[in-house]
Amino acid sequence: MKFSLGRYVPYDSLIHRIDPRAKLLAILFLMICIFFPYQSWAMTFAVDGAIFLLLVVLLYMTRTKIVDILRSLKSLWFMIIFLLLIYCLIPTTEPTFPLAFEVAAWNWRVYWDSFLQAAKILLRLMMMIELTMVLTSSTKPLDLTFALEWYMTPLKVIHFPAHEIAMIISIAIRFIPTLLEDTSRIMKSQESRGVSFSHGRISKRVVSLTSLIIPLFVSAFMRSDELANAMECRGYDPRGNRTRYRLLKAKWYDWVFLLFCAAVFGVLLWFSIDPRFNALLLFPAEVH
Amino acid sequence: MPITFSNVFYTYNPKTPLENAALNGVDLTIEDGSFTAIVGRTGSGKSTMVQMINALLSPSQGEVVVNEFINAADKKKRTKKLYKVRGQVGLVFQFPEYQLFADTVEKDVAFAPKNFGLKEEEALEEAHKALREVGLDESFDKRSPFELSGGEKRRVAIAGILAFHPNILVVDEPTAGLDPRGAFQMMELFEKVHKAGTTVILVTHDMNIVLRYADRVLVVDNGKIVRSSDPETLFFEDIEKYSLETPLLYSFVKGLSKRGFPLDPGKIHDVDSLAAEIAAKKGDKR
Ligand SMILES: Nc1ncnc2c1ncn2[C@@H]1O[C@H](COP(=O)(O)OP(=O)(O)O)[C@@H](O)[C@H]1O
Ligand SMILES: [Mg+2]
Secondary structure, three states: OOOOOOOOOOOOOHHHHOOHHHHHHHHHHHHHHHOOOOOOHHHHHHHHHHHHHHHHHHHHHOOOOHHHHHHHHOOHHHHHHHHHHHHHHOOOOOOOOOEEEEEHHHOEEEEHHHHHHHHHHHHHHHHHHHHHHHHHHHOOHHHHHHHHHHHHHHHHHHOOOHHHHHHHHHHHHHHHHHHHHHHHHHHHHHHHOOOOOOOOOHHHHHHHHHHHHHHHHHHHHHHHHHHHHHHHHOOOOOOOOOOOOOOOOOOHHHHHHHHHHHHHHHHHHHHHHOHHHHOOOOOHHHOO | OOEEEEEEEEEEOOOOOOOEEEEEEEEEEEOOOOEEEEEOOOOOOHHHHHHHHOOOOOOOEEEEEEOOEEEEOOOOOOOOOHHHHHHOEEEEOOOHHHHOOOOOHHHHHHHHHHHOOOOHHHHHHHHHHHHHHOOOOHHHOOOOHHHOOHHHHHHHHHHHHHOOOOOEEEEEOOOOOOOHHHHHHHHHHHHHHHHOOOEEEEEOOOHHHHHHHOOEEEEEEOOEEEEEEOHHHHHOOOOHHHOOOOOHHHHHHHHHHHOOOOOOHHHOOOHHHHHHHHHHHHHHHO
């Protein structure tokens, strides 16, 4: 099985050890920060650059490999072209920068602003992806669902099925590797029977696919049946009050990390709202 | 042509934190027409090894040669269209009953022969023959494979491999979870296939089966072949260190030896030869 992106990687870094609840909230703070608007181009790129540096530090701390990061950005190629195209087609009404090129016959003018816009969005998208990677590669999926459930618990007052939802998510997550294993095992047995999943005529490939999908469904249903039985045998009741084997307990560095990210959030929010900061270093042409 | 492994290594998920070296330099030769048992504790690398015979996995280092096919780590040395080796090697996975998918038993069994180039009718004919061979009568042909019992499903799956007449048959723990009678019938079937000239490679944990059917046994431990011999010699040694259990017959012989009734293990293969030896010994004393 290929090593997939954003999958939990069992290292023992500081980021890995942070309480999932604190981590989830902190990352959420940073994620919102990425999308604050600023009036001046200079501020936009200065702040984005700073967040980018912070991200690099976080990625370094989770010991994510450079190749993994690059691989996660590979799919962005299409986005780059698409964004450039969109921004070049949308006319810039109040340009800050000089004309990049123009096609006079179609009355089509493209300013450097369009490229900067595209670059900004791209940078922000990239940071979103990397930030998600920090979270998912350093937190066990089950811990993440614990955190989600913890945040949803207050909603139980209004009969929101917080526990059930968390249970469904964690079971689904728990069975992803199992299903992948099943898939690879069934593929191998069918390949031993002369199936080729990679080449052949279309009609043959359809048969190949059914020879994979049907056993996969059969085994998935069997597993879910067995799981349901096993849970009932142990007296599982979704409404029951239960204690937990692994207790989450906030430690000092959880608070430090959370407060740090909250502080970043606060400062950047202030920058973005306060005109003294968000219009810092305005280009003359930006003043309207 | 025999099957050879030369210095074969295999690593799962290389260059990731989940890296796992499953084979650490396997060297072996399996002769044509032999009945070879592969034994060893769980996780020692048996299943990984047999999947290389079928080119489902390629070595990370070293090479595996099966008939005229070369499955080498080095892509340049590898035979082109290596997957064609699968028409000569039938691999029955552990719990093969999970690979059934067609709506009738006969169609499922005919699937492999059809994939290997037989026409619909010929494939069905082979399927019927294979089904009779594994002991399922005509009433099973048109039934859905999903409504059969576990043992019957497994027989259908094995018929699905026998139907294309591989000249090498590899079976990975075929008797796991079968009742003693079912296991016996299964082994008798492989014995019959072997007698018809097929090279049989059997992965198993049941040493009684090894003693009874195999003419050669390979012990795998920690991704390496640690012993290669005939079953009689192996079982008279101390094999607990490989987590293997001495076959009943041999614990009996060993017990007798300890109590001052030594017997020649080389002459004992089954209950009949044991009885003959005991009778001969008693004759001496009189
Ligand atoms: N698909 C896989 N991915 C990762 N590791 C595997 C996989 N299959 C087997 N392994 C590992 O390789 C080693 C050998 O496994 P295997 O060949 O199945 O042993 P055996 O069949 O002797 O029980 C074990 O440590 C096992 O955990
Ligand atoms: Mg195995």
